[in-house]
Amino acid sequence: MLTSETIRTAVAAALREDAPWGDITAEAAIPAEATLRVAVVAREPGVFAGGAVIDEAFRQVSVAVTELAPEGTRFVAGERLAVVEGPARAILTAERTALNFAQRMSAIATLTARFVELAGPARIADTRKTTPGLRAFEKHAVRVGGGTNHRFGLSDAVMVKDNHLAALGVAQAPASELTVALRGLRERVGHTTSIIVEVDRLDQVEAVVNAGVDTILLDNFALADVRAAVELIAGRVTVEASGNVNLETVAEIAATGVDVISVGAITHSAGVLDLGLDEL
Incomplete structure (x- = not known):
């Protein structure tokens, strides 16, 4: 990189x-x-x-x-x-x-x-919240510090966030409609392309997992809801947590059993x- x-x-x-x-x-x-x-x-x-x-x-x-x-x-x-x-x-x-x-x-x-020291077995990942023009330098530094790199940019993976779901008209749709919409993504991208879907409500989790995505991103979930989501997902997909992550909260988030914790602060606030x- x-x-x-x-x-x-x-x-x-x-x-x-x-x-x-x-x-x-x-x-x-x-x-x-x-x-x-x-x-x-x-x-x-x-x-x-x-x-x-x-x-x-x-x-x-x-x-x-x-x-x-x-x-x-x-x-x-x-x-x-x-x-x-x-x-x-x-x-x-x-x-x-x-x-x-x-x-x-x-x-x-x-x-x-x-x-990384506070997160135990959970991986710490960066985000795209980097200095324009210096992303490669900042993401390199994350790896040097023991973290892992999330996607480098918009060309690397399919990552469906809340505004994508809103644009598709399924942000508030029944679970079955959300699953169908996300399954269509797999048909439109190559089999090697990772699909990540961000959710901001616990009731979206099962619908997203049933769509066959690779990673589900729990955005700004309360700790109790993160634990509930991890139990519901039961290892079927990679679980990532993001939002309100700082040095005071990261250990508690890691203890819920998530696989990855993405932290914008390690680049934008270092x-x-x-x-x-x-x-x-």
Whole structure:
């Protein structure tokens, strides 16, 4: 998903955005022959993600990166994650681009790891609530943190949500009509395509399971209703829960027996982790 070409293109765009006509501060203040040897240092504990992006950001300005920590490294405040050595002007020009990516990706990996630790056997999955243009980076960071990726985009799987059911006119329809409408999906897509259906009421569950879908997504269910749905489904399809998932609620949701818990917060609310570039 996060290919070398994706990294190269995004980093090049970020460097152009930051210095479209060069870095006038570095060029005016720093002698051309000056060199620097610095380290990427953690200011707080976390899980490291984005090493390949750091490497690419400095590579594009002809600076070498060494001692790069492996992806997924758990670190403490003050720990060194990479060493950067080369022309001072180039390092100063690429510094912010490299750190912006790594700080964001490490924050996502760190938050994901916290959810995974609390969820026990249930898998933690991301959503499409990602930064436009940076989805591959953010979903990569989720995997680094021990989570799993939901569909990458609208082309990956059939996922029928409440508004799809409303558009089909079956959101409030009798169970038999809902089952028939969903069975028609299987006839219109390839046999390898996964079908996921979101429900927001317990009385929809049996109708959806009877339609032969692959996954049923329980959206914003009360805990008692999640437990009831899991018992009703009895392993016939994969059960996913979403909605109102946070670090305080995820363990209780996992304890209901669902297979997957999808969490938008691990990407849209992760913030950034504090990393800096310190002289050695």
